[in-house]
Amino acid sequence: MESSSHTTSCLDCRLADLCLPYGLQISEVMLLDKIVKAKRPIRTDEFLYVQGEQCRNLYAVKSGSFRSFIASSEGVEQTIGFYLPGEIMGLDSLQHGNFTCSTVALETALVCELPVTRLNELCAQIPSLQRQMMRMLSKEIVSDHEQIVLLGHRSAKEKMATFLLMLSQRYGALGFSDTEFNLSMRRQDIANFLGLSIETVSRQFALLNKNGVITIKQRGVQINDLTLLRLMIEPCSNERFSTAN
Amino acid sequence: MESSSHTTSCLDCRLADLCLPYGLQISEVMLLDKIVKAKRPIRTDEFLYVQGEQCRNLYAVKSGSFRSFIASSEGVEQTIGFYLPGEIMGLDSLQHGNFTCSTVALETALVCELPVTRLNELCAQIPSLQRQMMRMLSKEIVSDHEQIVLLGHRSAKEKMATFLLMLSQRYGALGFSDTEFNLSMRRQDIANFLGLSIETVSRQFALLNKNGVITIKQRGVQINDLTLLRLMIEPCSNERFSTAN
């Protein structure tokens, strides 16, 4: 999951086309690169930012992965999403200047810091950067909508299949295998994300494994039948394999 | 819910501070007003736009209300949200230029059409407009996150209370009563939005009505005890009133 060197600039970052530089001319990327602060390394379980905190920077994932969540006044957490390389974190804070969720590293990770003030100034100068920022904001909305659909009216089986397909698709887009990857999050995180209990997640994994649709060993997932997995997310009568569901 | 005249411009629209003109100087609002197309009237159940369609305009609600939803390939709908005056619709489409959801009027409504191309050009000219656009995109993200929390791990009772408080808060911000309003959506829409069945919604309304927390007559809601309603959304042990829950 590591990329090249620590000193890599936006100009030769292999994630550039998934990130802010997309659609920019080389001269514009150079301007952007100037305001990107140190690629700060974050350790597993370390917080990148905390809900309520003032937001001075947005963050782009350079390597590793993150989990963001909202905690209620009693401390009950709801996982909002997972972030993979090339994705921008903190976009929820642009409304009022404070983070509305907390974000924590699931594994050792690298992030690029984007100072909000300077980023805004640069957007005013570079129309294509402004467009790309809006596209990324819009992308976050679209992915939140997908999660709303997921949480709304899906069975545990459908949720699990959708979750795996979502990761498959995102890893694929990053140039990794879309059928074999490691889960950087714990069962607890998956359960919380999907609105399920940890036991249900475990049982559904076991079921998919028994059916042969996936092979799962700890954090390691291999998808054996992508087509069948896709068929599972259609919420109509789809009985196949296994002794009852 | 009707505002002044049909010919009202952004300059004297009473929703200006909740909408795109917020933070702009008068001269800038005049520029914005120039690109705002006809305040098109929409009838109940009429579609403003359909999922998949190319997006040439964003829309601001001037009066009335809307429901947006995503339909799966089999036609199963998930309501994503409701839009009230001052809110911008279509922000999900900025990523790829196509609407990712459909939007339908819940009652007779007026919208301001914002041509995307011209809006982008204007954002490049007016930094404060660009900032405001980003704030509104971010606001949509925050409200989507709230819905994710809602759908994630809440009981039917908590979902209903949150739904009522959400409307109360939004109507209040618009200058209407926050304790007495009409629901523009049907029970079916509420149920779908909250990930519940229509029967459960009906039963929960009946329960709240019996407890005296609200008085509900058809579409008309009166909140009698806002504090008690707020207490209900805390997902800890909160037994009060009524024979069992």
Place this chain on the structure above:
DNA sequence: CGTAGTTTTGATGTCAGTCAAAATGTGTGG
């Protein structure tokens, strides 16, 4: 006033949550 749509109410079933304990994995210090 009659028909169609919406909402309410009642009876029953089921999926996933909860509780509990075993199994497995992870890390630390001797």
Place this chain on the structure above:
DNA sequence: CCACACATTTTGACTGACATCAAAACTACG
């Protein structure tokens, strides 16, 4: 390298909240 403690995951038994099915009551509108 092993032993022990602690965390995570799996498996099993039971329960309950909400869905589903069915029908009645209410509204609205021509």
